[in-house]
Amino acid sequence: MHKFLCIKSSPAQTYSLARIIRRKIPDFVIFSLSLALQQVIITAIQFMKDFCLFSRKLARYLLLCLALSACLPVGMAGCAEQKEADRTLRIGGLGGKPGSINQIVSNGTISVNLADLVYSPLVRINSRMLPEPALAERWETSPDGLTWTFYLRKGVRFHDGRELTSEDCAFTYNAILDPFTNSPWRDNYSMIKTVCAENSRTFRVTLKEPQASFINLMNFPIHSADAAGAQVGTGPFRFKERTADDRIILERNEDYYEAPKGRNPDAYRDERSTLNAPRSTLINRIIARGFDTFPEYFSAFMKGEIDFALFLSPEQYETVSRDPAFRTYRFPSIYTYILDYNPAHPLFKNEIPTNTVGITHCNAPSSLTVSKVRQAMAQAINIPEIIRKVDGGLGVQSTGPFLPGAWFSNPEVKPLEYNPARAMELLKDVATPLRFTLLVDPRERTTEQIARLVYQDLYKIGVRIDIVSYDHLNQDKELVASAGAAVTSIRVLADLEPSWHSDKQTRQDKLWRYINPEIDALFEETDRTIDKQSRTRLYHQLHRMVYEDQSGLFLYNHPNLAAIRHGFGNTEEFFSAAMPFYTIKDWKTTTNNAAPFGGEPRPNGRE
Numbered sequence: 307m308h309k310f311l312c313i314k315s316s317p318a319q320t321y322s323l324a325r326i327i328r329r330k331i332p333d334f335v336i337f338s339l340s341l342a343l344q345q346v347i348i349t350a351i352q353f354m355k356d357f358c359l360f361s362r363k364l365a366r367y368l369l370l371c372l373a374l375s376a377c378l379p380v381g382m383a384g385c386a387e388q389k390e391a392d393r394t395l396r397i398g399g400l401g402g403k404p405g406s407i408n409q410i411v412s413n414g415t416i417s418v419n420l421a422d423l424v425y426s427p428l429v430r431i432n433s434r435m436l437p438e439p440a441l442a443e444r445w446e447t448s449p450d451g452l453t454w455t456f457y458l459r460k461g462v463r464f465h466d467g468r469e470l471t472s473e474d475c476a477f478t479y480n481a482i483l484d485p486f487t488n489s490p491w492r493d494n495y496s497m498i499k500t501v502c503a504e505n506s507r508t509f510r511v512t513l514k515e516p517q518a519s520f521i522n523l524m525n526f527p528i529h530s531a532d533a534a535g536a537q538v539g540t541g542p543f544r545f546k547e548r549t550a551d552d553r554i555i556l557e558r559n560e561d562y563y564e565a566p567k568g569r570n571p572d573a574y575r576d577e578r579s580t581l582n583a584p585r586s587t588l589i590n591r592i593i594a595r596g597f598d599t600f601p602e603y604f605s606a607f608m609k610g611e612i613d614f615a616l617f618l619s620p621e622q623y624e625t626v627s628r629d630p631a632f633r634t635y636r637f638p639s640i641y642t643y644i645l646d647y648n649p650a651h652p653l654f655k656n657e658i659p660t661n662t663v664g665i666t667h668c669n670a671p672s673s674l675t676v677s678k679v680r681q682a683m684a685q686a687i688n689i690p691e692i693i694r695k696v697d698g699g700l701g702v703q704s705t706g707p708f709l710p711g712a713w714f715s716n717p718e719v720k721p722l723e724y725n726p727a728r729a730m731e732l733l734k735d736v737a738t739p740l741r742f743t744l745l746v747d748p749r750e751r752t753t754e755q756i757a758r759l760v761y762q763d764l765y766k767i768g769v770r771i772d773i774v775s776y777d778h779l780n781q782d783k784e785l786v787a788s789a790g791a792a793v794t795s796i797r798v799l800a801d802l803e804p805s806w807h808s809d810k811q812t813r814q815d816k817l818w819r820y821i822n823p824e825i826d827a828l829f830e831e832t833d834r835t836i837d838k839q840s841r842t843r844l845y846h847q848l849h850r851m852v853y854e855d856q857s858g859l860f861l862y863n864h865p866n867l868a869a870i871r872h873g874f875g876n877t878e879e880f881f882s883a884a885m886p887f888y889t890i891k892d893w894k895t896t897t898n899n900a901a902p903f904g905g906e907p908r909p910n911g912r913e
Contacts, residue, residue, distance in 0.1 A: 393587070393895050395874070397594040398603050398612035403552040404596050407537045407545060409527050410481045413490040415596050416554075422887035423556060423592065425527030425539030426563075428456050428475065428509070433882035433889070435712050435802055437521045440888075441470065441528055441540065442509075447836050451516030452499075456524070458507040462563045464530050465544040472503035477531035479511070494523060516834045518841060522802040542891035543592060556592040567876060567892040587894045589874075607869070614870035614877075616885070620698035623867040632869045635881035638711070639866040642704045642798045643756060645683070645859035648818045651790045653679045653742055678732050679740070679769075680856040684722050686729035687763045693862050696755045700867065704860035706853040707798045707806050709883055714804060714842060716849035730767050741770040742790025745817070747778040753793045756861065760793065781817075792817050795864065802884075804845065805829060806852050820857035 399416025406412040409421045428442040439445075442456040462470040479501045482489045497517055502510045513520060530538050537545040540563070543556035566588060595612070597603040604622060607615040618626070626632045647654040654677050693701040708715040733740065746757045757773050764771055776785055778794070786792075796816060798804065807829040808821040825848065832844040853860070868881055875894040880886060 393590045395589045395592050395890065395893065395895075396612045397592060398606055398615070399594065399596050400598075400600060400603055402596050402598050404548075404554050404594060407554070408529065409491070410478065410487065410489050410529055416594055419887045420554060420556065420592075420594055421527045421539075422541070423543040423890060424537060424541045424545055425529065426462075426541045426888075427525040427527055428458075429521060429524040430888055431522060431525050431802055431884055431886060433879040433884050433886055435709070435714075435884055437525070440525075441475075442524075445521070445524075451518065451834060451836055452513050454511045454513070454520065454524075455504075456509045456511075458509065459563060460507070462540050463561055464533070464540050465538050465559060466530070466533060468530065468532060470528070470540055471506045472509040473506075474528055474531045475509040476501050476503040478526065478529045481529070482526070491526065516836075518833050518836050519803045542888070552596070554592075554594045556594070558588070558590040562891070564891075587896070589890065589893045589895060592890075610871070613874065614868065616866065616868045618867040618869060620700055620865075620867065623700070623869070624698070626869040631872055633872055633877075635868045635870070636700055637866050637882055638702045638709060638863040640709060640798055640883055641795050641864045642707070643753065643861040643864060644704075644794060644796050645687075645760065645861060646792045646794050646796070646817055647680060647820070647858050648787075648790055649820045649857065650787075650818070651742060653677070653740065653790055677856070678736055680859070682729040682732040682767065683764065683769070684856055684859055685725040685732075686767045686769070687760055687859065687861075688724045689721070689861055690724065692756055692759045695759060696752060697862075697865055700865040701862040702865070703862045704798075706804075706849055706860050707796070708804050708845075708849045708852075709798055710863060712883070714845035714849075716846035718846075719849050719853050726763075726767055733767065733769075738768075739770065740768060741772070743785075743788065744771045744773050745776045745786070745789050745792035746773055747794070748775045750778075750795065752864075753795065757793045786817055798863070804848075806848070806857075816858075822855060822857070825851055825855065 401415035405417040430440040879889040
C-alpha cells in the first residue's frame, strides 16, 4: 500500500487520471467517497489513541491523508479547470469593443475575424491565396462562365443541431443582396444576377457577366435560415456569451465536420469520444476583446492579457524577438508603398517606346510607351535604403500590384537596380527645370519618412520636389489636380487577386486613374478565363507589362510583423499575407507556456 501511494507520476499523467475520474464518476459520488474516507481516517486515529498504539510518524501520515481526502473534490475540479485554462486562446483586436458576429449586417472590429471561427463559408481562402473546399465539397462552372454550381457536404450541422442545406446558402446571399438589409457587403456582390437552392445539397449562382475571380467571393460565412440574427453557425467554434465588459467567449464545436489538421477523418470520428481524443491539446476556448488604440493592444500583449499580436512596428518586433517568451513572424502584407504619379502632369506623360529605356523583359508589347522621367526616377531612388531606414530592412521591394510569392505573381520580374548614373543619362535631353509637388498625408508617419528620403535621392539627379501636406480623406481637388505625385500606401489586392484595371484603381486608394487600354484589355481577358493555368499565364504577362509601364513607382510591400506567446503550435499557416483565421481551429497548446509546442525553444523568426 505504501509503495503504491509513492508511485511517481508526471503532471500530465495526474491530469489524465483526474480527467478520467471526472468523466467516469459523478461529482456526488466523489464527494461521498471523500466523506467516507475522512471518517475512516478519523476512526483510525481515535483507535490508535484509545489503545495506546500511537506512532508520531504514522499519525503524520494519517493526518496528511485526511487533508488530501478533504481536498479531493476540489482537487479533481481544480485539475479539470487547470487543463481548460491551458487550452484557452486570448485574442485582441483594434476598433473598440467587438460588434455582432452576424456578418450579414456587420463588417467591423474583431467580430469579422471571429465570424471565420463561428461560421463556415462555401469556399475558403488558404494561406497561399487559393480557394479550397469548405462547406462545398466541390463546384462547377458553366462553359460561358455565368453559372456556378456548388455541391454541399453531407452531414454538416449548425450549432443548434439542424443540418445545413442549400436553403441556408440562398438565405445568406439573398440577405446580402436585399436593399432592405443594408448589408455593408452588398456592393461586393453586385455581379450576382440570381441565387437558387436547386435541392437540399445543390446551390447555384448566376452572374450578370463572367468573372473568374468570383470564386474568391464565395468565402462569405453561411448563416442559418432558421436562426436569422442569431450567432449560430457551422464553424469550429460556437458562440457562448458576451460578458458584461464586452468580451466574446467562444467554445469548441465538437461536432465540427472537419478533422483536425493531420488527422485521418475516419479514424478521428471513431476516436473522438474516447479518452485519448485527438483534440485533447487543441484550443477549446477563445476569449476575444477589443482595444481602442494600438498602444493599449500592444501593452495587453506584453502583459500577457492576449496571446498574439499583429501589425507590430519594427521597434516592437525587435523587442519581442529578443524575448524567449515569444515566437516572431515576418511576412509581406497586402499593402505596398507607391510613388503615385499624376498621368496628366507634363513630366509623367508617356512619350517613348518601352524598349528604348533599357528594359529587356520578353513579350513586352511594342506599342507600350513610358515616360523618361518615370524611368529615371525608378532608378534614381534607392529603395533598399528606404526599406532599411524606414522599416528596419524588413519590407520586400515591390515590382507592382502583385503580392510577392503569390500564385499570380511572376517570379521572373525583378526590380530595377538603383542606378543614379543611368537616371541622369535618361534625363539629359529632358527640358528643365524638373520640379513637381509631392503630396503626403501628415497622419501617415511612414509616408512622411519615405517622402524625405525620396527628396534626397531626386535632389542628387537634379529633380526638385516640393513636399506638401494634404488630407487624403478630405481631398483638396485643385491641389490634387496640380500635383505631380504622392507618396501613399495602396492595397495591392482587390478581391484577393491583383487588379490594375483603370476602372478599379480608385478602390486601391490611388489619387489618379492611369489608363492603358492594352493593360485594361488583358485584365478583362484574365477575369473571363476560368482555367487556372491559363489565368496564371495571363497574370504573369500582366505583371511584366504593369511594372515596365511604371505608371507609379512601386516602392516596397509593407512588412507584417507579428509575435505569439510560446506554448502554441500549428500556427504557421495563419501568419501569412492572407491571415486565414479559420486555421486557428488547428492551433494546439502545451502545458508549459514558457516553451514552444513540441519541445525545445525555436529560434525567433518565421518557422
